[in-house]
Amino acid sequence: MNIGDAAKASGVSAKLIRYYESIGLIPEAGRTASGYRVYTKQEVSILHFVKRARTLGFSIERIHHLVSLWRDKERASAEVKRIALDHAAELEAKIAEMQAMVDTLRERAASCQGDHRPDCPILHDLENTGGDNRNGQITKTLIASQDR
Amino acid sequence: MNIGDAAKASGVSAKLIRYYESIGLIPEAGRTASGYRVYTKQEVSILHFVKRARTLGFSIERIHHLVSLWRDKERASAEVKRIALDHAAELEAKIAEMQAMVDTLRERAASCQGDHRPDCPILHDLENTGGDNRNGQITKTLIASQDR
DNA sequence: CCTTGACCTTACCATGATTGGAAGGTTTAC
């Protein structure tokens, strides 16, 4: 099975398969005498696993961890469960932050006339340099969410 | 006012101020005889504006648009409002996708023993190569969400 | 046996927003 077949079977592009190999996310594939990568069903399974995990929003780092567990016959389900729940909790935290943004935007938009006058309070609000910072908490959270 | 002071006053790092200038997001700053950038209060306001908009999750492209409107004395509040609401709607779509991921993860985790046995169904599920794809809709949505 | 086309290889470039560093010039304060 060449890389193109593995790509089709797993849904991961050939480019990405090579990249995943280069960063050590998946093991190095075997090679033919002429240098072509060859893949077994087992390796396609790993690729499919990675694909699905990416789709669920797992970071490459976390998938690296999951793949190790998956390849480890002595893996403990407790750790897998913990990783999944950690990821769910992180997603929920981000959801809360994004919801706060949405609320802010909708609130500002509600007080904007929406006509042709140049005094939409959205702009005034963004522009405001005042030092009161009643939104300190939210602002901090949002900034923290901008990593990765 | 040098770039360092403008950075402190606006919360945008000096590096980033130069970058924003290089991509045309903010106008080119004036220069001293020796080449130092100089900033007025007005320009610091723009920087602060950008900072707050970034914090609210606006893309650079969208901020570019907002800054143009802000600098345009004939700006129409209708457009500003529309941009804000568009952005809110996009955020809500992403929130829905993320919530779907969370639901999936929690569902899988609930059926995982969480002990030391190596049979956590989370892994089996990720590994599953079956072609039923009952989640087709969601999967498509999630993939689509990975652009930007 | 040779050509053609579809594959494979590596390597480099690009994205977007941001940070980091290096090498060198300027200003300020002691």
Added chain:
DNA sequence: GTAAACCTTCCAATCATGGTAAGGTCAAGG
């Protein structure tokens, strides 16, 4: 007059992914 703290530009790196180019390989058909 010198040291520290600033500033300048340029270059590199991040992360996951896509694109392209130059060249090697394989299978089918003439």
